[in-house]
Amino acid sequence: MRYDYGWSRHEFAGAKVTFGTVARQMPRFLKLAGRMAWAADRTALITLVTAELLRGVAAAVMLIATNRALGHLLTPTGDVATVLRAAVPAVVAVGVVSAVSAVLAAVSGRASGRLEPAVFRAATVDFLGIVARSELEAIEDPKFLADVDSARWGAGSIQHVIGQATAVLTATTALASAAGVLSLLHPALLPMLLLITAPRGWGAVRIARRRYLSTQAMLQHNRASGLLSDMLIRPWSAAEIRVHACGPFLLGHYEQMARVAEREQARLAGAKARTDLLTAALSGLATTSAITVLGWLVSTGSMPLAVAGTAVVAIRTGSASIGGLVSQINSLYEESLFVADLDRLRREGHRRAIPEGGTPLPARPDEIRVEDVSFTYPGRDTPALDKVSLTIRRGEVIALVGENGSGKSTLAHLLCGVYQPHQGRILWDTTDTATADRAHLFAGIALLAQNFQRWSFTLRANILLGRPEAPATQEQLEAAADYADLTSVLAGLDRGWNSLLAKGLADGVALSGGEWQHVALARLRHRVTTPGPDGRLPHLIVVDEPTSALDATAEIEAFEKIRGLTELGVSVVLITHRLAATARADRIYVLDHGRLAEEGTHHELMAAPTKYRDAYQLQAAQYGIGGRLPGQTTAEPDPQEAK
């Protein structure tokens, strides 16, 4: 299966992710996290940063007080009672500072507990918004999708970055105070401290980098196994899995992929254990050397015992701080790699976003002209559309026909503005849609697609989503339902308009394919008759084979209903393989391998030896009704008469 090879390829294994690169970019990620935190909950952010800074200061005060107390205790200047009395203020100070530090830790914990989920929410909404605003071409591009996948981790990471950045702040201030005290006590102590902690820093960065590269390498693999597991458990594939006995096949492949993931986890764990061992050995060696040097300094009288005592405390505190700092910087580094992905998606998403603004488009153009339009899908050699030209005049019904893969849906997508022509142009009257305001373009279109959306919402929401920006009355909904013959579907639903059309959810109901098509038709009617916030109404309906699940009579009725909408002054582009419907169109365009092969009225195309005539006669013969197709009252309807 291709999943096992292509999808699990370690695409990022060679990625140049170095500590230096990330360290250089860190300020940008921190700024991004800070901006999001500020926007999400600024009170919590201020509280968190203040509490952490004060904790750092408390650590310094604690060390100074400890030094004072030890000074009194280890270099006695009188009897025991006098010594103890002299030490009391410093000891009390240690106690008070410890208590203050504990309170600050609690305040900081509370603030980060509020801030982190808020940042996660903000980052996720931001991430989803970026993807939702991207061009369809971007969404279909596997490279962009890989960016989307890794950025999804970044949205989670950004909340951790907040916690880690503040912890780095604490550890840095604690360390600065320890380093300051140590340098004052003896010049040899600071290098000792650094020596003890350097191996831990090296090990932590190594482990983090390995983990990140592994996550990136396994991204496609994990997505593919997620898809496989979905196929196994979701209702839409359940029947075929059972009847065709696909279960063992899918399960077997899932297990194979899970084993690859398992092996990768085991490999990482082994590598981590080896690095940890090496780090611990080096760090232990450094600690032993430091203690030996301290002992030597005390024994040779180069360092008083009280200073050595404080040095041990300071080394312990400082070492813990450096340990904390290294581990926090390491986590920050690791999470930053994912935030970098989010940052990359933000930039890429910006580049591939549907542009805002542009030339205004006429609200009701007299004609839409497709001029020499070509379009090639990414990764394809041959164009899906090759120099196609056609015209749609206001109020006309245009039929697009052609064999599978001839480019009909692609042309529909171009007309809707979700793809842009790679060559040629599409004009609304005289305005080129390439530079036009896309909001105007979308507002002018109503789409009834082949795979129209079956929203897992209530029936009411399923209709309202035809025009989500505008409030709708019950009368409008009823009118849409009447138009689409939805009343019989409604009658069968216990909760009527409030029925949840989602089989998998509690109280959810399932509709048949044909019933869904009535829902989609009602949604179309609602969109075509309800103005958007700027008062614009759709003037072009693009209907791409949505009626395949309807029985033949219902399908013809549906087409007639859609044709009826031309009375409102809208034009219709109809894509279908059922030529009984196209026969009534004002003009028929026949596509063949992305090129426009034939065009004309039904009568013109039937009068000549055309592909259209062959296909029409073949379908009529299949129905066995002497050249007449289902729902057709005359053998060859004259579209002008039918209007």
Ligand SMILES: Nc1ncnc2c1ncn2[C@@H]1O[C@H](COP(=O)(O)OP(=O)(O)OP(=O)(O)O)[C@@H](O)[C@H]1O
């Ligand atoms: N998202 C896509 N990415 C890459 N190639 C695509 C994509 N969608 C369609 N194609 C290819 O473009 C060509 C035209 O496809 P299109 O869907 O426009 O044909 P169609 O006439 O609507 O076909 P059908 O009647 O089967 O719906 C086909 O070769 C198809 O494989």
